Amino acid sequence: NAGVTQTPKFRILKIGQSMTLQCTQDMNHNYMYWYRQDPGMGLKLIYYSVGAGITDKGEVPNGYNVSRSTTEDFPLRLELAAPSQTSVYFCASSYSRGRNTEAFFGQGTRLTVV
């Protein structure tokens, strides 16, 4: 069972370049999330989705875009990369957001913008 899969694992971008971080889950979860983790900081929510075709902003959405065309996939798009977007990005999913809901995370994408 693959769970949540992220690609690529590592990437170096130049300032102004664009890229898409891929995330897919095989657990038929409705909810998917993108977080970023900076050194010494907790995870911050970028965007989330409650189902196919529905997305919403989290705490730190500026500079990012998302789409959710299928239940399985939730790509994160960086249009004009900036050094401030150097971070580790985690995708997560959960079946719901209720009391017994457990969140599952991918292995992360380490992005460096130079």
Next chain:
Amino acid sequence: KQEVTQIPAALSVPEGENLVLNCSFTDSAIYNLQWFRQDPGKGLTSLLLIQSSQREQTSGRLNASLDKSSGRSTLYIAASQPGDSATYLCAVRPEDGGSQGNLIFGKGTKLSVKP
């Protein structure tokens, strides 16, 4: 606004010791609390999930407790081993609509267990 704090930020113990990691949160209106483990350069692995109506959960040498009214949770690790060395993250899932029930994380406790 919900805030999650983990103390200490780092902890070093000799192998075999029992230890406690602390997590506190400012708003008791939560659905659940989840403890994660993160190894260097890796993703988050879920360890334990405690629902708001529960007081504790156990998995092997791990025991997590929740005191919702006081906004505290502890993760107890018995007979620590070098393989337990990792960063441990605590996250709460708020009930309030403002955060849409999404997880809010603490900054983690970095644990080092020395042989």
